[in-house]
Amino acid sequence: MTERNDGLEQRFALAQELAVEAGAMALDYFNKRDSLVIETKRDLQDVVSIADRNVETMLRERVAATFSGDGFLGEEHGYDDGVSGYTWVVDPIDGTAPFVNGMPSWCVSIAVVREGKPVIGVIRVPCADETYASAEGHGATLNGRRLTLDPSRNIQNALTGIGSNNYVTPERVGRIISDVMARGGNFIRNGSGALMLAYVAAGRLVGYYEPHMRAWDCMAGFCLVKEAGGQVMPFSLEGEKLFEGQPVLAGNTSCYQELVEIHQTGLAA
Template sequence: MEKDQKQPYVVSSKSRVAVAINAASKTGEWIKSKVGDHRQLNIKTSSQDLVTEVDKGAEQMIRKLVQTYCPGDEFLGEESAGIGAEASANAVDAVKDAEYVWIVDPIDGTTNFVHGFPYFCVSIAVAHKGEVIVGVIYDPTHDELFVAEKGKGAYVHGNLMKSADHATLNESLVATGFPPSTSVELKTKALTDILPKVRGVRNVGSAALHLAYVAAGRIDAYWEIGLNAWDLAAGALLVAESGGTVTDVANNPYDITVRNIVASNGHIHNELIQQLHNSGLNA
């Protein structure tokens, strides 16, 4: 039966996706109430890599809900995984073969949250033996809930999403980001090279929202290097379930170990990959 775009999305109240929706919604509303009211700001790897007590509290809220409803599942959260690329990779490696693992970024876009810039979200994914099967992203500022289940499509406001249909880079709106863990030279060369070849480039400062926007057809593609599983897992499933394509920059299929992401509507994927390779992003 073909999915009806007007048919509301309904989930079982006892499913993992229902737990993820509940956790993202409750935590997101609490985070929204804390905008402009965080009391502690700490630096992780650099002045661009921030964490607040709200990030930590949000992760604890999600962890407690998961432990209550899915007590045997593993949990991989940004604020408990350790600092730096090596710690992140080790944390992913420790759980990648688990029966079920929750992959959580309690606030994706912490810098935006700290500055009151209204683009941050809660990102929650569930992987089964390394394959992402649930992805939920909640943007509390705009009250937008993005939900995907493996094989069941991707939805926003309960309505089926479909990635955009632009067929070439020069008619596409694309997005990227600038994580502190990657070199300025690599980031700026790729951006400088692609600017004259696309309709426009955007950066809202949240990997999860960029991926949700690819899934919703609001942008045609997104690339970024030096990210972590919790930045990408939920959004990658949204893109795949909306008909888009998600790979690493070498054009290998996405899995939860990927740190360098390219997500697109599918039509422009190979053209974008080639452009990034021409700019030196190829591994």
Template sequence: MNRDLAAARDLAATVAVQAGRLQLERHDTLRVGAPKAHANDVVSDVDIASERLIVDAITAAWPDDAVQAEEGHGRPGTSGWMWVVDPLDGTRNYISRTGPWSVCVALYEGDQPRVAVVHEPVADETFSAVDGGGAFLNGVSLQVTGGPSLDKALVGISFQPNPATKDRAGKVIRDLLPVSGDIRRLPAALNLAYQAAGRLDGGLCLDTNLWDIAAGALIAREAGVILGGHGDDFTPELTIGAAVDLWPELSALVRAVLVS
């Protein structure tokens, strides 16, 4: 089934910006619900309203597509295409006003990511990509350079805040921080998008979900970031990204810590 990928990207960008505006408008009146998987896995009524806005728009445009969405508004489909939606990646940052968050929308054809949008509402920045068509920030092309050595590199780290993953992340940070330029903890989608923009030289995401990394990974890849995991393919369990010159050092260190 043919699909106008530019039109899909434009719709994804439009609804992501609309959801971002809703999040800014409702920041002072949000209500936090009960934790989900664990005490640090929080959700607000704004997450749910944002997801409903995005899924309703997608369903109206492509009613036969499947949707996989974090807050439960997913649906099966018959077209072979699937939208992957994280309406608010970085909910705890959003609730506590302690850092950035983003709206993430990706489109898959089978198991192949074809379209991606990550929108950061506060900065009004929209990262986007089409498979084979490059990555962009507010319409300006992104292309990473070779990158620095690890001792000068700024590295992003993202992880699910459950006890087991925090323990694994702590081991990586223990070995990475002394030998890197510095590290930053970020939500997974912005970790990957910032690598695409050259703001981070590399990064890793531990024990995420597909909706956390689907959009950011395509944007990073299209900008020239090398991606991998325990092997050549990245997974939600482990996604490592880096500029080409940094990749050997960073990937070797991360893999050594997590395998040991």
């Protein structure tokens, strides 16, 4: 095994360890959420709590203590450049709105990126006691069970996840939903894009589409979906693109092209 692969293995082990630790920390906050200070960011739907910030701080400190040369990008505290070629991309609590409102559809999302692509993706779902884990060439697992997508599942006989936010007009979101349903499908939205990407990897959803997401929301999920045998739309991590919102699309190979058509139709409208 090369030194580079050794580095991947070590980071994969740490990512899984940290996901469980961060999940326990976030769950403790969740169980005490009535005492949390909640703030809004760019609008009243875009919320953040002290839980988000403290969980991310813990993850930053733990990564720095073990891999001091690695970069780190987190939703709450921004970007620290690295020199190792590896960058950790983290959303400490994806689904903060469900979190602060007492719903279980939130998760901790931890990815490691190398050469412009995610090579590690771990998503911890504390309320369900689920850990989704993947690394390049290692496959994807849910609580240790190998995930392999079933090509017989498609838009017509399964559910498609749809994400929305106010970066995208209500009219465009409506067109996306209408297009999915016109093709004989149905949709779901649970408030956490990262979690719905994990559900794609697990075969619970046949695909997921959101016209505007950030890297910390999707990198772990992309690794999971690819390692489970699915397809994802390219997401640029070059330069300033690392910080910008881009379309996110992932799915079973059986429906990926249909989801791309839905995306393209929305762009043309």
